[in-house]
Amino acid sequence: MSNKLVLVLNCGSSSLKFAVINANNGDEVISGLAECFNLPDARMKWKIAGEKGATHLPANSAHKEAISYIVEEIIKKEEGLAEQFVAVGHRVVHGGEQFTKSVVITPEVCKGINECASLAPLHNPAAIMGIRAARDAFPELPQVAVFDTAFHQSMPATSFLYALPYHLYKEKGIRRYGMHGTSHLFVSREAAKALDKPISETNVISAHLGNGGSVCAIKNGQCVDTSMGMTPLAGLVMGTRCGDIDPSIIEHLVTREGYSVSGVMDMLQKQSGLLGISGISSDFRDIQNACEEGNQQAILARDIFCYRLAKYIAGYAVPLGRIDALVFTGGIGENSDLVRNKVLELLTVFGYQVDAEKNKATILGKQGTITKENSPIAMVIPTNEEWVIAQDSAALVTA
Template identity: 55%
Template sequence: MSSDNLVLVLNSGSSSLKFAALDPESGHESLSGIGDALDGPKPSLEWKYRGRRHARQLEPGAGHSAVFSFLVALLQEELPELENRLIAIGHRVVHGGEHFSHSVLIDRKVIDAIKECASLAPLHNPPGLLGIRAALEAFPQLPQVAVFDTAFHQTLPEHAYLYALPYSLYREHRLRRYGMHGSSHRFVSERAAELLGTPLEETNIISAHLGNGASMSAIKGGASIDTSMGLTPLEGLVMGTRGGDVDPGLLMHLGESLGYSLERINQLLNRESGLLGISELSNDCRELERAAAEGHRGAQLALELFCYRLAKYVAAYTVPLRRVSAVVFTGGIGENSSWIRERVLQRLGALGYRADTELNARMRFGAEGAITLADSPIALVIPTNEEWVIARDAAEIVAGRAP
């Protein structure tokens, strides 16, 4: 099905801003684009309209606001026919704490709650708020909807979301595991059930969303029952500039013995660790794979850590699920790096996983399907579509149907 209505979706990542004007019924995109490598030395902007691709380099250090300013000008000055079809703007918001278990219409209270959670997602909520405020100013006539990454994980059982700390810290301050990338995990679990030909309520998925930020989710019958990110996006897998799981005592050692301030520790954990920190070269998996093939020791080690941690999490999530219908790779790395996928599956040999090298090599640039041999447990590549999830939720809220 399709309609004349469009939803403008803004998806702010830690180093990117994706945008799309799409039909919430069919998912068809009339306009799409991404500002990538933002706040870095070589930020870029790409967009597509009516099948034609456009690209430009941005000024060094350009950030989310530069991309949004370009988008507003594009819609209002060059593509008013698209602007006139917009019924809502949907915003991806990473952290909503326990305030939100579903998507909501944005008002002052919602903005205050997002701001309250900003310290829990310092690379994401601030640019998300920037997009919300800018959109409210540029398009005051349109309803604005917030779709929260954390909302999907509000189904975690208590034993999965609690930390083994004094319970008063949860009771009084709500310190717990929240998880992120909820829209992505939700989309690929639904799509995996379709590809497998099984009802969603009977499908158990281990979803690996792998990008500059990376997280896992154990999804039972369409509901998240465990996830790798925690109170903040720092926990779990090795990521582009975040190291994932570390001994908390290490952080105390940095402060007490090495004289690191809290601000310095925050900078180290969020922007200097992970693939970048280990490789001492880049947080870009594509660049690291090229360098590793040329013998760069740091790149080789960073990728090895990435694959090792990922495989351990896949194995761990067989415990809450008991029966696994499929492992799903998604996100920029998960969808395009056959090298990463094959090495992760090799590490899962004890569970019977065997990659089909030929199939795996073909799964790139939007392709979807199985990448394992016929006698292996199933692993799938599914391109995520967070934008469609956001658009659907926004349209349902505008129509008065809660998602």
């Protein structure tokens, strides 16, 4: 086994995804999820070489307790495993304009991540908690921050600037940053391989669809536009996030309907999107089950989700000029043949023709083209953000 193993941590506000990845080939030695932090039913599940494990964590456990369990009860019980680690890699959602690429973590880097916390309030503070807990568990290992926003730093000003007074950008950093950069980077490069083209000559639209979602226009291997904005709230309809809205709605709710600003923002972040429209769930699987039962609110939520997505995809023909492939990825993008079919039907102006058999077969981690031979190419590529984080981490610490 290669000694280029990286412990990858992806810390959310109430959960922690973790993996031990071979940076050379992407093999997962260990993968797992700890969830329900700060609740009585905090728990963890993991997989080692195909063998599954699970446990309940002590009530109200959070990042520190979860990482301690991962180290003491999982990693250290695999003989010789920890000795092969070269780094701990952390997914950090927002790097602002301070961080345009992955960096080895120092006290100054932690300060910078904290300074960007207002741009990703659900994510950056959690990343700092994970960094501190990992430092306590592995004080001798270098740690690396890999930023979701870094891939989007190649956007031109025509894409990233808002039509606001220019000094707000120059003095306050108010601009579009974009997220899911590691995912868009990974699938665009995999698409180039599938097309047998160099990435420097490949134009791709990548649709990362999960509880959060974004679309990215990638021209000659570089991001030129993306749907998320200064924060992860903008763009597509998501699980609980509204995506694009008229900003005057906020003022209307505050001044005329008696909402507080914090109450409105909480609603836009946590009570909107699929959950808000359907009144059922933020999980697309629940929405689809309700659609099959004829629930009209669920059908409306699904159709708005697909319509908004198709509009963004169509709009990204403008910066690309030529689309070599449309790529679906993320939990919904990889597993909902229905969403892919509906979106491609809305894009028939581009000539997309779905191959129904290929579309139905391309789920559960399978990669493949889902359109007919005489159609423009749409494909499914399972994302692997953890491998990108592992590669960047190993490259930085062994350079």
